[in-house]
Amino acid sequence: MKICDLTQFYSPVSGGVRRYVEQKVAYLRKHRPESEHVLVVPGEFTESSGDAQARVYTIASPLISRTSRYRALLKLHLVEEVLEREKPDIIESGDPYQLAWKAIASGRGLEIPVVGFYHSHFPEAYIRSVARYFGPLAIAMAEDASQRYVKSLYNHLERTFVPSPVLANLLSSWGVERVESIDLGVDTEIFYPADIPTEALRLKLGIPADCRLLLYVGRLASEKNVKTLFRAFEILHGREPGRHHLLAIGDGTSRAALNRLRSSTGAVTWLQYCGEATQLADYYRLADLFVHPGVQETFGLVTLESQACGTPVIGIRGSYMDRIIFSSQTQWADANTPESLANAICAKFGLDLREVGRLASIRAREKYSWEKVFGRLFTIYEDVIAKYQH
Numbered sequence: 001m002k003i004c005d006l007t008q009f010y011s012p013v014s015g016g017v018r019r020y021v022e023q024k025v026a027y028l029r030k031h032r033p034e035s036e037h038v039l040v041v042p043g044e045f046t047e048s049s050g051d052a053q054a055r056v057y058t059i060a061s062p063l064i065s066r067t068s069r070y071r072a073l074l075k076l077h078l079v080e081e082v083l084e085r086e087k088p089d090i091i092e093s094g095d096p097y098q099l100a101w102k103a104i105a106s107g108r109g110l111e112i113p114v115v116g117f118y119h120s121h122f123p124e125a126y127i128r129s130v131a132r133y134f135g136p137l138a139i140a141m142a143e144d145a146s147q148r149y150v151k152s153l154y155n156h157l158e159r160t161f162v163p164s165p166v167l168a169n170l171l172s173s174w175g176v177e178r179v180e181s182i183d184l185g186v187d188t189e190i191f192y193p194a195d196i197p198t199e200a201l202r203l204k205l206g207i208p209a210d211c212r213l214l215l216y217v218g219r220l221a222s223e224k225n226v227k228t229l230f231r232a233f234e235i236l237h238g239r240e241p242g243r244h245h246l247l248a249i250g251d252g253t254s255r256a257a258l259n260r261l262r263s264s265t266g267a268v269t270w271l272q273y274c275g276e277a278t279q280l281a282d283y284y285r286l287a288d289l290f291v292h293p294g295v296q297e298t299f300g301l302v303t304l305e306s307q308a309c310g311t312p313v314i315g316i317r318g319s320y321m322d323r324i325i326f327s328s329q330t331q332w333a334d335a336n337t338p339e340s341l342a343n344a345i346c347a348k349f350g351l352d353l354r355e356v357g358r359l360a361s362i363r364a365r366e367k368y369s370w371e372k373v374f375g376r377l378f379t380i381y382e383d384v385i386a387k388y389q390h
Contacts, residue, residue: 002036007094010041011069013273027374042071076102113388115159151175163299164320185370193310211245215287220252229293231338284309307364310357326360
């Protein structure tokens with residue numbers, strides 16, 4: 001079987017989608033050496049790399065964000081050329097924009113089935129957040145338009161993979177057909193509890209040895225709700241100066257807000273990116289508590305990785321991420337406000353976090369290994385290929 005992934009959600013510093021694709025290739029190399037993988041993504045130059053089993057085609061594309069390094073893939077004729085050359089057995093589209101429509105058109109022309117992964121709930125994350133500035137009528141119109149767009153796009157696909165049963169049901173209620181709930185996973189050989197040289201690593205990062213260390217990993221962007229986290233940290237710092245320290249790993253349009261927080265508190269360490277999974281695992285292990293303020297996540301891969309490493313998570317109740325939290329959410333924030341999140345963080349520190357993290361790690365690693373995820377995914381691929389009507 002030859003699989004081709006097409007996505008614009010891919011850059012040198014991107015997170016969840018890149019991890020998903022990389023883990024898929026790793027799964028192929030380990031468990032399906034007879035299969036091949038092709039990846040088509042935007043990049044600075046048009047070029048190809050890889051080997052007989054896995055190849056990456058980058059297509060020169062303009063930057064749309066200098067912080068996230070995302071690009072808009074506009075040279076769609078080059079996508080067609082790759083597909084004609086490679087002739088995959090199945091195409092998977094990883095974003096809902098022009099590249100998805102190109103995948104559909106090329107799939108029909110080349111008689112290749114096309115599936116899609118609904119990585120981002122973009123009507124909620126982007127369209128609604130913009131429309132709210134124009135009032136309730138604009139919100140209602142934007143929601144109606146986005147629902148119709150999602151239905152129109154994804155009903156052209158043979159399957160739509162959604163990383164949340166609740167979100168899958170929502171899309172079905174909008175009229176999207178052939179929806180499959182597919183979890184993401186965690187590399188259990190990298191993300192697991194382990195003793196690390198905590199004092200040396202804190203010293204290297206400029207983190208006091210006796211403070212409570214909070215960790216955030218992800219894009220610094222409004223759709224990630226990071227400003228609620230920053231304000232919550234200000235509240236914590238105001239209550240007990242020097243008691244808490246924030247380690248933030250990621251970049252984005254809210255970098256300036258993080259820099260202001262760092263200047264005003266003197267208790268923030270920022271890393272633009274961590275590309276090594278083994279190093280990222282050590283950062284998870286270093287933290288006392290992982291803070292995830294997101295309310296629009298379709299899955300929340302970083303929360304799964306943190307728990308797998310034995311570090312518990314705190315956040316805001318009521319997101320699609322709730323089902324992958326393997327410790328009590330009694331202490332979680334019950335409202336999307338800085339005060340509620342700050343109080344939740346304080347309440348969580350009233351527990352035995354080491355024991356909470358240990359138990360969460362067992363459950364996360366047992367239930368969400370990548371092997372299980374891709375085992376099911378490839379069964380669906382085979383079914384789609386077998387039943388595809390040219």
